[in-house]
Amino acid sequence: MRPPVTHINLLQRTAPRHTAAWALAALLALSVVGTVVYGSRLRSQAQEAMHRRDDMAQQLKQVQARLAIQNGEQVKSATAVALRKEVDALQPQAQVAQALIDAVRNAEGGRTDEFARPLAAMTGLNEPGLWLTALTLSASGKRLELQGQASNGASVLRYARRANESLQSLTLHLDSLELQPATGVAAPGASNGMVSFRLY
Amino acid sequence: MEFGINRKGWTVIDCCDGSSLCAVSLKTAVRTSERPLVLSVVEQAAESADLDAAALRDLMAHVDRSLPILMTLGRTQYRLRVMSEPAVPQREMHSSLRWSLSTEGDSSLEEVNLAWMRIPTEDQLPSRPRQLYAVTTTKAWLAARLAAWRQAGVRPKVVDIRETALRNIAGALERPGEGLALVSADAEGVGMVFTHQGSLYLDRYIEQPLAEVRAADAATRIRLHERIALQLMRSIDVIGRSYPFMPVTRVVVAPAPEALGLLEFLTEHLPLTVEPLDLNQVFDLGKVPALAQSSALQARCLVPLGAALRSAKVAA
Numbered sequence: 001m002r003p004p005v006t007h008i009n010l011l012q013r014t015a016p017r018h019t020a021a022w023a024l025a026a027l028l029a030l031s032v033v034g035t036v037v038y039g040s041r042l043r044s045q046a047q048e049a050m051h052r053r054d055d056m057a058q059q060l061k062q063v064q065a066r067l068a069i070q071n072g073e074q075v076k077s078a079t080a081v082a083l084r085k086e087v088d089a090l091q092p093q094a095q096v097a098q099a100l101i102d103a104v105r106n107a108e109g110g111r112t113d114e115f116a117r118p119l120a121a122m123t124g125l126n127e128p129g130l131w132l133t134a135l136t137l138s139a140s141g142k143r144l145e146l147q148g149q150a151s152n153g154a155s156v157l158r159y160a161r162r163a164n165e166s167l168q169s170l171t172l173h174l175d176s177l178e179l180q181p182a183t184g185v186a187a188p189g190a191s192n193g194m195v196s197f198r199l200y
Numbered sequence: 201m202e203f204g205i206n207r208k209g210w211t212v213i214d215c216c217d218g219s220s221l222c223a224v225s226l227k228t229a230v231r232t233s234e235r236p237l238v239l240s241v242v243e244q245a246a247e248s249a250d251l252d253a254a255a256l257r258d259l260m261a262h263v264d265r266s267l268p269i270l271m272t273l274g275r276t277q278y279r280l281r282v283m284s285e286p287a288v289p290q291r292e293m294h295s296s297l298r299w300s301l302s303t304e305g306d307s308s309l310e311e312v313n314l315a316w317m318r319i320p321t322e323d324q325l326p327s328r329p330r331q332l333y334a335v336t337t338t339k340a341w342l343a344a345r346l347a348a349w350r351q352a353g354v355r356p357k358v359v360d361i362r363e364t365a366l367r368n369i370a371g372a373l374e375r376p377g378e379g380l381a382l383v384s385a386d387a388e389g390v391g392m393v394f395t396h397q398g399s400l401y402l403d404r405y406i407e408q409p410l411a412e413v414r415a416a417d418a419a420t421r422i423r424l425h426e427r428i429a430l431q432l433m434r435s436i437d438v439i440g441r442s443y444p445f446m447p448v449t450r451v452v453v454a455p456a457p458e459a460l461g462l463l464e465f466l467t468e469h470l471p472l473t474v475e476p477l478d479l480n481q482v483f484d485l486g487k488v489p490a491l492a493q494s495s496a497l498q499a500r501c502l503v504p505l506g507a508a509l510r511s512a513k514v515a516a
Binding site: 002003005006007008009010011012 | 273278313314315316317318320335337342346356357358359360361364367368371397398399510
């Protein structure tokens with residue numbers, strides 16, 4: 001392999017070089033340019049950060065407004081849920097009332113006077129955890145029979161005692177009681193000790 | 201030192217030989233197996249070859265202006281000398297050479313342009329003091345020439361010398377391991393360059409105006425030829441003693457402006473192989489039939505052609 005050959009060129013710089021001065025000037029120029037570039041970049045970054053901050057504040061406001069709306073809706077919806085629960089709780093009683101109405105309509109060929117007084121006496125009684133499912137008047141109003149359900153047997157006994165007190169003026173008396181574990185629809189909140197009863 | 205590097209080629213203008221301008225465009229970007237392609241050659245007479253801007257402008261119309269321009273100087277316009285290489289780091293070489301030259305007293309530090317190239321002996325003769333070629337030209341003169349060239353629309357990227365142009369041709373003709381002598385004649389004299397591995401090791405120039413040889417009778421002409429042969433043999437002897445690693449066994453004689461019998465004389469009297477230079481060995485002359493057919497034009501264009509080989513890849 002042949003070594004590289006040196007070539008001649010007499011065309012050279014004619015002006016003095018001032019290398020150090022040029023180097024310093026270049027360094028200064030570079031520093032100035034660098035500072036300007038860095039400063040402008042810093043300024044743009046600061047502006048960008050401010051814009052981001054404003055955007056975030058705007059977004060925060062929107063989220064807060066949305067949350068307020070949602071809270072209101074949640075309150076409304078909580079009220080609706082509570083109402084719904086109350087409605088559901090009242091549903092068995094409404095069914096019982098409907099059953100009573102149906103029973104009344106069907107009872108004894110529409111002799112309402114004989115039926116009205118014992119019914120008024122019975123509906124005046126209120127025993128928590130007990131409700132009637134049937135009321136039967138027979139023997140021309142001389143015999144009354146009540147059927148219903150209760151959360152426990154003690155309620156039935158208390159109801160029977162109070163019913164006899166109310167029926168005393170009507171010369172009616174309930175002296176027989178049949179109790180058995182309930183198999184029908186249970187009232188909301190009722191325990192497993194539900195019983196159905198027949199009082200006559 | 202290596203200004204104006206390019207791989208495409210060069211347009212070389214030699215305006216300093218006699219009273220004619222010569223320009224060649226050479227494409228060096230060729231395949232490895234191909235020779236550099238001579239695109240154009242033009243020689244033009246000029247009353248004052250140095251500063252004839254109109255002739256120079258006219259010359260440029262006939263060459264490839266897309267290639268970078270290289271100018272070659274005449275022998276009287278620069279000084280080439282061998283110096284001891286200062287024992288300084290490479291980066292301080294230029295300053296050190298300037299200082300050495302200024303102490304010789306022929307020029308001040310700031311008045312000359314300086315270029316240099318080593319005479320490589322460090323591999324073959326590591327204990328021998330290193331030497332180099334230093335080339336100087338007067339800065340003011342070169343500035344004036346550059347201004348004149350610019351007025352003619354010529355903006356050279358390189359200013360080169362004749363010895364390195366001839367060295368490039370000799371380097372292209374070398375066989376591996378040999379030292380080669382290239383003898384070339386121009387209007388003012390006969391030059392010799394001795395090369396090895398493409399580098400210049402020795403140069404000689406015998407001032408012998410062509411007009412004198414032309415006018416001489418047969419006996420005088422033989423004496424003139426003997427003078428050249430003697431100088432050649434002495435130079436080969438110097439080479440043998442100074443650079444024993446490059447035996448010169450072959451002398452190549454370049455085409456002369458006129459056939460005055462130098463080649464025949466040397467072939468007959470030298471105990472070495474003497475060959476005529478065939479430019480077809482170095483260049484592809486297919487596009488310039490005028491050059492291929494004219495020895496006189498080849499002699500005139502030898503320096504610009506050699507200078508244009510600057511970026512050519514030469515096989516080892």
